Amino acid sequence: MTDYNPDKGYIALLGWSINAIDAMKKFDRRYIVVAPSWAKEYAEKNDIPFMSWNFERLNENSFEIAQMLKDEGVDVAVPLYEETVEWAGAVNAVLLDNPRLLGQSMLFRDKSLMKRRAQLGGIRVGIFEEAHDRDDVARFLRRVNQTLLKQEGDDNDPIHIKAFDLAGCMGHRVVRTVEDVDEIPDSDFPVLMESHLDGWEFAAEAWIHDGKVRFLNISEYVRLGYSVFVPASPELEAMRDKVKAEIEKLIKTFDIKFGFIHPEYFIGPDDVMYFGEVAYRPPGFKVFELLERVYGFNAYQAMVMMFDPKTTEEEIENFLPTPVEDANGYAGCFGVYPRNRVVSRLEIPKETEDHAYFDWHELGEPMETKVSKRSAFGTHWGLVYFHGEDATEMRDLLKRQEEVDFYV
Amino acid sequence: MPSLASLHGFEGPDTVSQADGNQPAPGTDAMHLKRLDSAIARLANASDLLKATYQPGAIDQAGKVLRSAGGLGDCLDRIQALDQAGIFAGTDWNDPAHLKPVLVRHTFEAGAPDALTLETLSELRFLAVARGDYALETLSAEEAHHFLAQVLGLNLERLFGGGTEVSRQIGDDWAQAINGLFKLIAEEIGYSRIFDAVITEIWRILAQRPIQTDRIKAMIAQLATWSGEASSEQPPSGWGADRLVSALFGPTNECREDPGIERYAERLAAIDDKALSQEATAMARAMHDTGLVSAYHAVLLRHLLQHRRELIPDCLGLSATGRENYGSFAPLIQALAEKAIHVETAQAIYGLSLMLERGILHLPPTAPALWRQLKLNLSPETRQRIAASFGPAPDAEAWLLAGVISVLGQPLGVGQGNNPTCQAARAIAMWSYVDPDYLLQLVTWAARDNEIRMPFEGQPVSSRDLTTALAKGPLVEVDPVSAILVPHLDRIYMEMGRLCAGREGDPHRWINPEMHGWWVARDFDIVVDVPTGKLVDVDGFVRRFYTAFHPHYNGNQPVIHPSPAGIAVTDSAARFVGWHAIAIIRVARDPSGEVRVYFFNPNNDSGQDWGDGIVVSTAGNGENYGESSVSIADFASRLYIFHFDALEQAATAAVPQGEIDDIRAKILSSWGRDRV
Structure with missing residues (x-):
């Protein structure tokens, strides 16, 4: 890469994201991608400046990557995934000579610490607690519903449980009943529990x-x-x-x-x-x-x-x-998850395709015909994009997508 | 009374009217256009990393727009944006300067949706460049214009709007889009301009004297329609058009104004002897000038069979040789004509004439074999196959006999049609050329028994038990003999290949002599190492080829039998396209004194550009009808296998190393590039 502006910073992207790399290829800054070694071959083939690194838990080697990037002349590291946020904190602490950045990043990485910090700052949060096993969850569910003055036999208000350190919907479950509690696998713990905010x-x-x-x-x-x-x-x-x-x-x-x-x-x-x-x-x-x-x-x-x-x-x-x-206008997207347990092919519903707001989709043919049950908020199979002039129509349209089959 | 031109089904000028095919119809789907613009923007914005991700969606959306009313114009308006966004990036259509007009037809026929879209957009890009709306460094407006004129010439029937098998397969919306595309191109280029290109193209193809002329006749019918319309616009120069149109629709005095079959027959009954004699000679002249036979010719010949047999040699346009043959076998010829020649099969009159000129009836088995053919009972399968390909009238026996006559008269007029069966087509041509009675025997077996048996190194191979074939569906655009024989030959060829499995080297070494006949020499040379695909001993290969075939080095020994050979076909950019079966017919000096190889290429149009300045000639360099030729050095630079007889074709002089060096360089700069 030669066509960069030397007056701008040298950027390290932490994590492998094609869209982010695509953006850098079109941008005026020198960059390097730091990602696991499985991406190396692709990077070399596509002229992507690359440094191989496996982002596991921060450990005594963390300083090593910071030093490597410093030696390379990198000015700052940009995290692309939840898993690389604390790495960016550690690296930038070195690159920018600001040790507080590491501590700051740890706050972002632990949902429990994050909530406490927010609470300390006077930011309003719901009721939350940490859980280490299913008993903790059952107790929290019971206590929250007691607080809400629910009687025996009333439907519970749900609680949410989230892994401490996973992004967005990953590891996010809604728990309403004791049976739901039993379904949480051991591997999910520890978790953060929150009351449901309607x-x-x-x-x-x-x-x-x-x-x-x-x-x-x-x-x-x-x-x-x-x-x-x-x-x-x-x-x-x-x-x-x-x-x-x-x-x-x-x-x-x-x-x-x-x-x-x-x-x-x-x-x-x-x-x-x-x-x-x-x-x-x-x-x-x-x-x-x-x-x-x-x-x-x-x-x-x-x-x-x-x-x-x-x-x-x-x-x-x-x-x-x-x-x-x-x-x-407004741009929206809908994450498709098959509604049927067995699917054979992709078929964009006619009412979706015929809607003037439909823009494009990135759905592929099904890789397997059996659809695994969506656990928590599992990963969608691809997105359908919409674009139009009216927000109400957009909202209704996106809502309607939940009722149609993209895979039949 | 219907004229002949109308019988060809192209009467209505509305099919090529100046209708506003390029005006977007009102109501072009705004929704689809918005999606297309969004897709173009996404593709344009993507770096090379994501082009491949966004390209399929953009192609898909462009295809949807193309198939909607007015979509062609909409895509034409956006063609620069589409091209620059990278719609063609990484596809076969990326570099317009390297595209070949001749491939367009196949893409449209193959009907893969993305390829249809890209091909259509590619033509729109040529159109924009030709108009001067879009400037490309690699393609001038003149080149774009020329390309489109050629594409039009090769796909004229698209302008006719008729529904073909192919268009039915790809769906009505695509067929309409493609027909619309050709209308758009024709209107842009100007009918007057393609008019000339079409005529030139027709004459070029006719110079090769193909047996199958249906498509050419359809083109000429279209020309006739245009001529009628052209009076209102700028007149085309039309050089040579009159001869084509008149040869088909008005070859003689009595049918000059295309009166229709029945009216012409009535007139023949009424005219005097002198006029009838003039009809016969004029008919023959038109036929030999063009290689095309008018349906009126069949009417005349049948009339003469009934009333004035002595005029038949005139009607066939026979030379002294032909007349002598006719005289010796008049009853047979008359019986053949009686049975085979009808309005639908008129083209076989040309074959009948040339068969007599070849003198093959003097080979003792030929005449009796033809008598057998005359009363041959066809198997139900044969009957069905012929009726499906050629229609119910005349009967299947007549169609097949007409086909036999054509193949015997025009051995090198055989073509493989639109089928991957060059081996079988070449075999038929070679048998007709050197072994006509064997060919007649094969036709009999296939047509009567629905089975052909050939021994392979003593082991019998029967086509009946075999299912594996190169041609996957019914054969497209072939003559009746090929229609009957090729399915059998194709399967036998594949079976012989199977029997060679495990042998070292190229199986053609054994298949060619076993399949074609003793006259295929058993010595064999190949310049490619089969397992690796790499070149082997290029210098030795070229030297042995020159030693065997070049008159300067083989003691001036002419080629005796056609010799099967394999060539590495390259495109106009000298890139390897594929292996192809041809037959070396002659090696001789052309009128300028250059030594050329004259060969038979079973594809339907042998005038190919092989790149690096090697253009295959089909006329004007000493070729007989149906022969292709290039200089022997150019030929050697594309040859990869040949047969020879080491005892027959022995060296009499050393081949200069300089010549070999030149040929090696041409191999290495073309198909041998990655084979070192």
Whole structure:
């Protein structure tokens, strides 16, 4: 790679993401991808600067990769996955000579620590506890429902359990009954348990530079784990100032100077915002792609710009659009999970394909005909993308996708 | 009274009217266009890493737009964006300068959806470049124009709008899109312009005197329609068109205005002897000028059979040799004509004439074998196969006999049609050329018994027990003899190949002599190591080939029997395309004194560009009808196997190393590039 701007930073991407690499190939900064060795051959074949590293738990070798990147001349490391967030913290602590970055990253990686820290910062959170075995979960379920004055025989309010350190929907379960508790495998523990917050759940994406929010997107979930669209509907966007204020609290509480965060919130019936969790990496659902569809800027490039200490004010101003105002319509996506237990082929439902908002899909033919039961919020089989002018229509359309079969 | 041109089914000028095929119809699906633009943007935005990820979706969406009303125009408007986004990246269509007009037809016929889309878009790209709307460094507007004119010439029937088997297979929406594409191209290029290209193309193909002329006749019918319409637009120069059109639809005084079969028959009954004699000679002249036979010719010949047999030699246009043959076998010829020649099979008159000119009736078995053919009972399978390919009238016996006459008269007019059966087509041509009574025997076995047996090194091989064949479906566009014989030969060829499994080297060494006959020499040379595909002893191979075939080094010994050989076919960019079976017919000096190899290529159009300046000639360099030729050095640079008789074709002079060096260089710069 030769066509980079020497006045800009040298970026290390931690983790293997084709879309992120694609963004860097089109960008003006020198970069190197740090990823497990299985990606090496592909990287070499495609002229991708590459350094092989296996991201397991942080250990005494962690300093080694930091030193290697420092020797290479890298200015900053950008985490792409939950699993590389603490590595980025460790590496950047060295590269930027700021030991606090490592501690900060640990907060992002442990949902229990994260909640406590948020609580300490005066951010409103639900009831939560840590569980080490199924007895803990059963007790928490019982206690929460006692608190809610439920009688014997009433339906329980659910609780949520989440692995401490997995991204988004991975390892997320909803527990309503004692039977549900029995289904949790030993391997899931320890977990974080939370009371269920009835309300409107949404996510936000904040690009942060110099301790300030430079671009704030609100992603409207139609159904968690299934569908999302951007920008949010006018109803949710009405909360933008409030959301921004909450995010500024997060920035202060977690002492974030730069980077990208992806927090989730609930809005209760009383319009009070509850903090769910926050991640220091791109969202799992393809919100970045949706943003590019409506705003035309590459969200990965924007993210790298936030991390890069050599980024100028002017560059940021020229790069980022004005939220909502500059958006061309609404872009949404729906994660397809087969509804049938046995499927033979992909067939885009006619009503989906015939809808003017349908844009494209990345679904493939089924690799296997038997569909395993979706545990927790399991991984979808691919996304279907929509684009249109009206938020209400978009929301209804995404909702309707839950009722149709893409695999028959 | 229907004219002949109308009988060909191309009466309605509406099929090629100036209808607004390039105007987007109102209501072009805005939804599909939006998706296409979104797909183009995604593809354009992607770095080379993700091009391959987004390309299939973009191709798919372009295909949907192409198949909707007005979609061609919409894609034409976006062709630069599509091209620059990378819709062709990594596909066979990426580099327009290297595309070949002759491949377009096959792609459209094969009907793979993505290939249909890419092929259509590729033509739109040529169109945009030809119009000057899109500038490419590698392709000038003139080149684009020329390419499209050639594509049109090779796919003219697309303009006719008729539903073919192929278009039925790919679906109506695609057939309409492709026909629309050709209309768009024709209107852009101008009918007057392709008019000339079409005529040139027809004459070029006719110079090879193929047996199967249906497609050419359809083209000429189209020309006739255009000529009628052209009066209103700029007149085409039309050089040579009159002869083509008149040869088919008005070859003589009495049918000049294409009066229709019945009217012509009535006229013949009424005209005097002198006029009838003029009809006979004019008919023959048209036939020998073009290689095409008018249906009126059949009417005349049948009339003469009834009333004036002495005019038959005139009607066949026979030379002294032919007349002498006719005189010796008049009853047989008359019986053959009576049974085989009908309006539908008129083309066989040309075969009948040339058969007499070849003098093969003087080979003792030929005449009796033809008598057998005359009263041969066909198996139900044969009958069914012929009726399916050629229609119910005349009967299957007549069709087959007409086919036999054509093949005997025009051995090198045999073509493999649209089938992967070059070995079988070559075999039929060679038998007709040197062993006509054996061919007649094979036809008898196949048509009557529905079985052919051939020994392979003493072991009997019967086509009846075999199922493995190269041709997967029914044969497409072949003559009646091929239609009957090729399925058997194809299976026997595959079986012989199977019997050679495990032997070292190329199986053709054993198959060729066993399958074709004793006259295929048993010595064999190959320049490729079969297991590795690498070149072996190039210098020795070339030297042995020159020693065997080049008159300067083999004691000026002409080729005696056609010699099966294999060539590595290369495309116009000199890239390897595949192995192909041909037969060396002659090696001789051309009119300029250059030594050329004259060979038979069973494909339907032998005028190929093999790259590196090697263009196969089919006329003008001393070729007989049906022969292809290149200089012997160029031939050697594409040859990879040949047979020879070491005792017969022994060296009399050393081949200069310089010549061998030149040939080796040509091999290494083309198909041998990756075989060192």
